[in-house]
Structures are given as C-alpha cells and as structure tokens.
Amino acid sequence: MNSVNPLHQLIDNKLYSRYSSLIPISSVSLILIDHLGEILMEFNPVPDFCKLVCQENDHQVCDYCLTCLKQKENRYVCDYGLENVYVPIVVDNQTLGYIIGIQAFSTETEYKKFLLDLPQINVETGVEVERIAKALAALKTVDDKEIRIYEQICGHVANNIALDIQEKIIDGHQDLERLSIEKEILEKKIVELESKNDSLVINPHFLFNTLNSIARTAYFEESHTTEELIYCLSDILRYTLKQESQIHTIESEIDYIKKYLHIQKVRFKDRLNYTIDIPDYLRSHYILNMTLQPIVENALIHGITPKRDGGTIKLSAKEVGKSIVIAVEDDGNGFPARVLTEIEANQDDKMSLGFRSTDRRLKKYFGSEYGLFITKSDYSGSIVTIKIPENKLR
Structure with missing residues (x-):
C-alpha cells in the first residue's frame, strides 16, 4: 500500500x-x-x-x-x-x-x-x-x-x-x-x-x-429564580415522558404537582397559596399518572384566578374503607354554572373533556366504582375528589 x-x-x-x-x-x-x-x-x-x-x-x-x-x-x-x-x-x-x-x-x-x-x-x-x-x-x-x-x-x-x-x-x-x-x-x-x-x-x-x-447558564449568570423554574419545568416534562407505564406512585404524582404549583406560585405570587397533606403511608400506593394535574389546573383557572385577592389550593388524602380518596379543594368562586351543566351533560367544554377523560381512565383501570367526583362547587369554593382502591405493590 x-x-x-x-x-x-x-x-x-x-x-x-x-x-x-x-x-x-x-x-x-x-x-x-x-x-x-x-x-x-x-x-x-x-x-x-x-x-x-x-x-x-x-x-x-x-x-x-x-x-x-x-x-x-x-x-x-x-x-x-x-x-x-x-x-x-x-x-x-x-x-x-x-x-x-x-x-x-x-x-x-x-x-x-x-x-x-x-x-x-x-x-x-x-x-x-x-x-x-x-x-x-x-x-x-x-x-x-x-x-x-x-x-x-x-x-x-x-x-x-x-x-x-x-x-x-x-x-x-x-x-x-x-x-x-x-x-x-x-x-x-x-x-x-x-x-x-x-x-x-x-x-x-x-x-x-x-x-x-x-438553567445551567442561568446559574452562571446568577439568575437563581430562573434556574429553579427551568429545572422544575424540565422535571415536569420528564415525568410526562414516562409513558412506558401509565401507573406511578402517589408520591411521584405529588412531586409533579408540587413543581407545577411552585411555578404557578412564582407567577401569581401572594395571590396563590397551596398546601399538600398526603399521609406518608398512602404515598406508596399507585395512581394513574397525570390524574391530579387537570384537577389542580382547573382549580387554579376557574377558582383562584378570577378572584382579585386569589386564594388557596389544598390537596389531601384519606382512607375510606378499602379505598383512597384524594381531594383537591380551593376557596375560589366555584365552577361557573355553565361548566357544571356541560360536565353533567357530557358536552364538549374543554374543562369537562379533561374531567371526563380522567374519570374514564380511572374507571377503565380500577373499575366502575372508582373515578372523579365533584363533591362541592359554590361561591365558597370547590372540592373535586378522585377515588382509587388501595393498591400498594408488595
């Protein structure tokens, strides 16, 4: 050669x-x-x-x-x-x-x-x-x-x-x-x-x-709030990519919701407060991914945002017999009457579609006795719950 x-x-x-x-x-x-x-x-x-x-x-x-x-x-x-x-x-x-x-x-x-x-x-x-x-x-x-x-x-x-x-x-x-x-x-x-x-x-x-x-660039520019928000958004996107399994722990879902609410808190400042009270012994049970996000988002959009002084969103969970009930509560203005009517009538309002989709997913996966329920909606606020069976993997 x-x-x-x-x-x-x-x-x-x-x-x-x-x-x-x-x-x-x-x-x-x-x-x-x-x-x-x-x-x-x-x-x-x-x-x-x-x-x-x-x-x-x-x-x-x-x-x-x-x-x-x-x-x-x-x-x-x-x-x-x-x-x-x-x-x-x-x-x-x-x-x-x-x-x-x-x-x-x-x-x-x-x-x-x-x-x-x-x-x-x-x-x-x-x-x-x-x-x-x-x-x-x-x-x-x-x-x-x-x-x-x-x-x-x-x-x-x-x-x-x-x-x-x-x-x-x-x-x-x-x-x-x-x-x-x-x-x-x-x-x-x-x-x-x-x-x-x-x-x-x-x-x-x-x-x-x-x-x-x-976010890394923001760190070197000492824009720490921007850095933190970008990391939160990145983690949210990463969570939504986990489609190889549609079921995740309540702990994972709550961690996702915390990041979502943190971003909104920076946006709305004192007009938004939130609390999360999920007992530790319930966090290892399993829930369908992206179940709570549309409920929390609607509480923010329809409950808190219209109020001049804002309000508070509360997440809580408890055992009811052999089931787990997770509640998303706000002290806003409640859902508009039109929205409640459309949800009940199965009409194609964007909000009702989100709720119905979540309800169908829960029923299909866990059974017809489970799903999403609007337990309260008036001028003092709203409470939306989801009911799932105890399903901790051993």
Whole structure:
C-alpha cells in the first residue's frame, strides 16, 4: 500500500459531496479522522466544548480519544461524560482512520454535566469560565436509540469509504457511481425511517435537556429564580415522558404537582397559596399518572384566578374503607354554572373533556366504582375528589 494514507487522497476526490447526502441533518457530531487523529472531514461539526477544552487544535482529536480508538468496543465515554461511537476504516487489514460520532451526553451520563468543575477547567485550559459554560450548555443529550442509529451510520460510512479507497485509489477504478448506489439509498431510507420513529422520544428529551442547559447558564449568570423554574419545568416534562407505564406512585404524582404549583406560585405570587397533606403511608400506593394535574389546573383557572385577592389550593388524602380518596379543594368562586351543566351533560367544554377523560381512565383501570367526583362547587369554593382502591405493590 502507498506510504501516503489513501484517506488523504480520497478527500481530494470530493468525499463530502459523496457522503453528506447519506448522513442525517443533525447537531450531533460525525467526523472522519486518519489513524493519527487528524480531522479530515466534519460531516457534522465537533462541539465547541470539545474544541475549547479537549483538543489542542481544531484539526486534531484529543489524546484520550486516540487512546480509546485502540480498544475493540467501538464506543467509549470521555472524562467529561460525552458518549462517542466509532468504526475503523480498514483496507487490506490496515486501519487507515475512523468514523467517529455523537460527542454528546447520553441519558445515563447527563448528570455529569452538572458535576463539572468549570473553574478548575478554566485553570487547566485557560479558557474563560463563561465560554466553557456556554459551550457546555450547547452540548446535546441523546438516548440509546439515537446512539444505536449513529452506530449504524458510522459503520455504513466507514465500510463504504473503505470500498472507495480499495476500488478508486488502490485499484484505480474511476466509475465510483457503480458502487452500491441502490444499497446506499436503501440504507439511507432505513435510517431516516428509524430516526423519524425515534423522534417521538428524542424530541421531548431534546426539549427538557435544552431547558437544563439554559438553567445551567442561568446559574452562571446568577439568575437563581430562573434556574429553579427551568429545572422544575424540565422535571415536569420528564415525568410526562414516562409513558412506558401509565401507573406511578402517589408520591411521584405529588412531586409533579408540587413543581407545577411552585411555578404557578412564582407567577401569581401572594395571590396563590397551596398546601399538600398526603399521609406518608398512602404515598406508596399507585395512581394513574397525570390524574391530579387537570384537577389542580382547573382549580387554579376557574377558582383562584378570577378572584382579585386569589386564594388557596389544598390537596389531601384519606382512607375510606378499602379505598383512597384524594381531594383537591380551593376557596375560589366555584365552577361557573355553565361548566357544571356541560360536565353533567357530557358536552364538549374543554374543562369537562379533561374531567371526563380522567374519570374514564380511572374507571377503565380500577373499575366502575372508582373515578372523579365533584363533591362541592359554590361561591365558597370547590372540592373535586378522585377515588382509587388501595393498591400498594408488595
């Protein structure tokens, strides 16, 4: 084989134009390097964090990366918690370079983002803390499904680059268009379909991880109230994503409601107060997720908001025989007569739809004797209860 790395010769033959159409548009990094770590092509750019903190220059991966590439796992996590996947480009049993992808946090390593000692990184690199914080906030978080897709992409690109080198650079064939065009198009369509299917999970995760990044920036700007609110909202979004099981503990549901009410408290200030009195021995029982939120939201919108001086929302729970009754009470103006009529008549008011949906879910899951009940609604306030069976898992 020629002493000059054939990868460098392939770059001269418009490598980017050949492969860029096969790579999904993404903010997640995907790069080509030679066996010495020189970056030959950035199909999707390396994150600024890596360039500022890890790399000695923009054209060379860090020493830690080079060390990890000698392993056989094809995946590693760097010292800062970033996931990397890679596939070697092998021609005639010689490794000429690598395709490397991701350089982002996984859902398992994301917590490391908040443990990084930025002042210490500043001492080690000389980069301003503000620049490090901004670059850190811009890092993405991916889940296992997206990582698996990028493993497929890396393998596909690496294998086809190896074919290009063998046939065009070594064997001297120039009509590369005959090389597996149908196969490339088919594999591209498969990856696109997988990506679109997985976007149902990836996009919401992207949203709350972006919120966490914004919160981190707010921390460094000493906007502590903003930081706290963003973390609360991020946790709320994370809870709503837990659709693999529609049933959660009362403790989890109450924790969700606390964060929701905290955000509203900041918004309404003294016009909103709330208390939560749920006995500890009831908190380990199970409830359908997102059961209390529409009730609490309606207490706020229809009960507290219309009153000039606001009011209080109270959550409580008690045992009644073999059942658990959770009450959401407010001292507002009560539901408008129109709303009560529409609920009773099963009409399609937005509020009645929310209540009826919650009632149907409870009855379908626990039985017809359980559900949602409006036990009081007048000018002194409203009480809405849900009744569920005792169902603590042992």
